[in-house]
Structures are given as C-alpha cells and as structure tokens.
Amino acid sequence: MTSSSVPPAATPVHHGLAASLGNIRHLLVKEIISLWRDRALLILVIYAFTAAIYIQANGMVHDLNRATIGVVDEDNSPLSQALQDALLPPRFQPPVALTPAQADTEMDAARYTFVLNFPPEFQSDVLAGRSPKVQLLIDATALMQAGIGAANLTAIFQQEVQTFVARNGRKIATPAELQIRAAFNQGLESSWFTGTMGLISNITMLSVLLAGAALIREREHGTLEHLLVLPVRPSQIMLAKIFANGAFILACTLFAILVILQLIMQMQISGSILLFMAGTALYLFFTASLGIFLGTLAGSMPQFGLLFFLIVLPMNMLSGGFTPLESMPQWLQMAMQVSPSTQFVSFAQAILYRGAGLDIVWPRFLATFAVGMVFYGIALARFRSFLASQQ
Template sequence: MRKSLANIYRLGIKELLSLRSDRVMLLLIVYVFSFAIYAVATGASTEVANAAVALVDEDRSPLSRRIQDALLQPYFQPPVRLTVAELDAAMDAGRYTFVMDIPPHFQADMSAGRQPAIQLNVDATAMSQAGTGASYLQHIIAQEILAFAQGREGDPQWPVNLVIRTQFNPNLKSSWFLAVMQLINNITLLAIILTGAALIREREHGTIEHLLVMPLRPAEIMLAKIWANGLVIVVAAVLSLYGVVQGWLGVPIAGSIPLFVAGTVIYLFSVTALGIFLATLTRSMPQFGLLAIPVFMVMNLLSGGTTPLDSMPELLQALMQLSPSTHFVSFAQAILYRDAGFAVVWPSFAAVAASGAVFFGVALLRFRRMVTLMQS
C-alpha cells in the first residue's frame, strides 16, 4: 500500500512538471479562470438594460405623454416617436425591441370607464430582453394609468399591498449570478480537458510506453493524473473565487468556501475520470476535442445552471440526475449563494461521489484494455 501511494505521488509530480512545460495549457488555465469569467459576467447581461423602444402616440394626451416620460434609463433608451405607417418597417428592420402603440382617444376612453387597449409589439428574437422587458413595460403602464386615474403623484394605493423581498441578490445583478456559474462551468471544462490531454500527450510523445515497462498498475497511473490535474484546478478555482469573483467583480460569497472546495474535490474525482475515459476512446487531440466538446455542452446546458431543471421534461430531469454536473451545480449554488451547510448539501456530495466511483471504474476498465492492446 505504501509503495502504491509513493508511485501515485511521484507520477503526480511528473504530471505537474509536464504541465509546467506546456505553455499553451498554462495560458488556457489562466485565461479560463480570469478573463473568461470577467468577460461573461460583465458582457452577457440578462436583465433589461438600454433596451431600444419606440412609441406610436395616436392619442397625444397628457396620459400618453406621462407613459412616455416613465420610460427611463438605464432600463430603456429614450423613446423614439414613430407613425403608424412606420411601425411594421421598424419592427421588420429590428431597430427596436419594443414598439408601443397608444390608440386614439385612449385617455378619453379610460376616463369614460371603457377599457382601451395599448398594443405592445415585442421583438422576441431578442430573447434576453423580450420577456423581462415586456413585464417591465406592463408594470410601468399599469402604475402610470392608476396614478393618473387617482389624480395624484406618488405610489398608487392598490387593493392588495404586495411586498417583494429579493433574497441573496437584492439588486438582481446578473453579474453576481453569471460570475459564479461561469466559474462552476469552467471547472467542469478544465477537468475534462486537462486529464484527457494529459493521457493523449503521453501517447503522442511515446512516454506511455515508458510507464508500461515500469512496475506500475493502470489504477496508479490514473490516480496520479487525477490528483495532479485536480490539484491545479482546485488552486486555480480558489484563486479565481477570491481574486476575480470577489475582488475584481465584487460578488459577495455567502457560504463557506472550504466546504465548496471539499465538494469540488469530490466532483473533480468524478469528472477527471470521465476525461480519462474519453481520452481512451480517441487517438489524437483533435479527436479528443471533437468528443469532449459535445459531452461538456450537454453536462453544462442540462445541469440546471443555465436553465432550471424544473423547466425540462421529466424524463430529461431523471436522466440528468445521473450526471455529476447536476449535483455539483446544486450544492455549489446552495453553498455560495445561500450559505448552506453540510447538513443541507451532503446528499449532493454523496451523489457526486457515487457517480465518481462509477466513472472511475468504467475508465479504469477502458484504460486497462488500452494498455493491454498497446502491450500486445
């Protein structure tokens, strides 16, 4: 047992030295855990900001001007006046995300107790703003109409007082969410790439044959690659969490970072084993990349980090419970966003550990078969 641990340790050191000499891979690690997180968090906003809006005012009344004046920055650009004849052409050209059409006699009809309709045309190809922006506009219009009907400024008195309390992200800043989720996704990406590339590099350089003539077992070679590359990812992720997410972007971390690191270590055991398994199915880095990218995309998009699991088909929800990325996203969000303790996240820890044991077993069988074929 002691000899086996020594072999795993020395092989892991060899992996770290080999990675140190690979400048392209080092540059990739630095980029993925620094600028890639910053660029996504600050550039891919999901809330309504600076949306282009136009107004067709056929009423030209104080109420219609009041609605126009309520469309303020930074949510909306200053409204552009259009005529009815220009509306369709403007929407077809994609110049505006929202075009509001206030009909003639709107204020008079409303004062007479009738129920006039405002037409809101939405460019739904701008999906990031269409749904949220439409609800913003509906709320603004309702507020202004009610305040005008009551004949006074200030907050209108609703029959029911709805109090909204936003937990964990009170200002609804998308950068807080995107920064952490990008870090989580990049951990998965690097775990697959680094371990798979390490095995492919051994085969391309011919050093795998040197290992096979040594008194080493396939499990020792695999474990060495797992702990060495996993260590690099954990260190890079922690530095990114403190330096980029908290320091550069100013995102508050509510929970225990050591608990998150412990869960990440368990997750890396699972995903690095998956990377080795994928590498045994290919013979070169291009082949590995073509196989790893779709696997990562599925794990990323269907893990619950991009869209909630509840919005997916039930069969897909059940299948994704077999993926370690689903449980990783679950406990990472619970810890970092909601300050969850071990008593809350231990089922996800256990699920990741179970999937890791399965992935490691399958990867070990495949690696042994590859070794046998190379020796014969």
C-alpha cells in the same frame, strides 16, 4: 543467465502503502512538470478561469438593457408624456416619436424592439374610469428582451397610471396587490448568475480536457512506454494524473472565486467557500476519471475533441446550469439525476447563492462521491486494458 539479462518489467514491485504513496508522489511531480511545459494548454486554462468568466458574466446580460422603443402618441397628454418619461436608461434608450404610418415600417425594418401606441383621449378615458387600451408592438425575434421588456413596461404602466390618478383625486380599484421580495440576490444582478455558471461550466470542461490531454500527451511524446517499465501500477499512474490536474483546477477555481467573482464583480457569496471547494474536489475526482477514460478511447487529440463534444458538452448543458431541470422532459430529469454534473450544479448554487451548509448538501456530496467511485473503477479497468495493449 546473468542478472543483467532480466528485463526491467520483471523488477519486483513493492505493494506496501509507503511505496505506493512514494510512487504517486513522484508521478504527481512529473504530471505537474508536464502541465507546466504545455504552455498553450496552461494559458487556455488561466484564460478560462479569469477573463472568460468576466466576459461571459458581463457580455451575456439577461436583464433588459438599452432596449429600443418608439412611441406613437395620438393623445399628447400629461399622462402619456409621464409614461414616456418613465422609460429610463439603462433599461430603455430614449423613446423616439413616430407617426402611425411609420410604426409598421420601422418594426419591419427591426429598428425598434417595442412600439407603444397611445390612442386619442387616453388620459380622459383613464380619469373617467373607462380602461382604455394602449397597443404595445413587440419584435419577438429578440426573445429575451421581448419577454423581460413586456413585464417591465407592464409594471411601469401600472405604477405611473396609479400615481397620476391618485394626484387627480381618484383611485383605481385593484382586487389584489402583489408584493415582491427578492431573496439571495436582492439587486437582481444577472452577472452574478452567469459568472458563477460560467465558472461551474469551465470546471467541468477543463478538468476533463486536462486529464484526457495528459494521457494523450504521454502517448504522443513516447513517455508512456517509459512508465510501463517502471515498478508502478496503473492505479498509481491514474491517481497521479487525477490529483495533479484536479489540484490545478481547484487552485484556479479558488482564484476565480476570490478575485474574479468577489473582488472584481463584487458578488456576495452567501455560503462557505471551503465547503464549496470540498464539494468541487469530489466532483473533480469524477471529471478527471472521465477525461482519462476518454483518453483511452481516443487515438489522438482530434479524436478526443470529438468525444469531448459528444459526451461532455451535452452533460454540461443538461446539468441544470443553463436550463432549469424542471423545464426538461420528465424522463430526462430522472436520467440527469444520475450525472454528477447535475449534483455539482445543485450544491454549488445552494452553497454560493443560498448559504446552504453541510446538513443540506451532504446528499449531493454523497451522490457525487458514489458515482465518482463507480466511474473511477470503470475508468481504471479500461486504463489497465489500454496499458496492456501498449506493451
């Protein structure tokens, strides 16, 4: 048998460190070129880290904004008028005068979120210290506006009544006074929170999607068979996909922080961006491994999409970014502590919002790295079996 009859798969494989690094480098370049040629996916990722973050931050406003309010004023006193004048934009639209007969009809028609009803002799009863009752009707189908608006209206009433009574030479005795000091976000800008959580959510979803799509793209284009005859190991192929897609997501993350959050949205980042990027790199090691693992299970992109919805979306929603972990059932809190997505949300908020340093977040970093290494081993074993089945 001549040497030319030896199949390519029998070519000796050099396992030295320099040879491994060289193989990974060449495969890394191939992955970057493949990603660059997939223009549709590239545009989706760029949109997710630019316009999508800005739209989510400013489109889903958690503050009271332009709430509709009607007023039934049966007192027509300076105090009731002062209270109406205190309902200022942008939290409220200008109050609309209603008659008592119109109040229920307008609420049933969902024209107003709030309807205030000042009783007769309201001002006289306040000055006499008789504590009159003011009725507030709330359309609770708009749940977020209803809860925030009720608190805002309570605060406005207390302040305006106390100011009016003080001007008339009387005092209202209060057993205690609550002094509020807002930390880390003194302006209470909800867009800072929603924008950052949108970025964190996109990091998770896009890193899994890119890694899984890279493997499925190899199989659909027939280039996976070419890799199988090259003197490369499965670990080198997998690491190249992790590093290439992870580096691209990391670059998009840095751009989103510097340009979208800081420059455009004027968000005040308290902690070290470099420390956050280091933690994100550890997290991307896990998510890219997860993407490759799902790619080995799925036979096509539609199947991969179904697995993505079943695994990644619940993991993302239960990570603590959308709903605090404390509000979840105790067993679910304990289960989600194992998930790197929970650790990622925790140290991201600590660094970006509260300025935490490595001395505070290192346990979260360590947990993310440990679970990432375990899952990398599981994904690599599955990837080896997958490659063996393709031969």
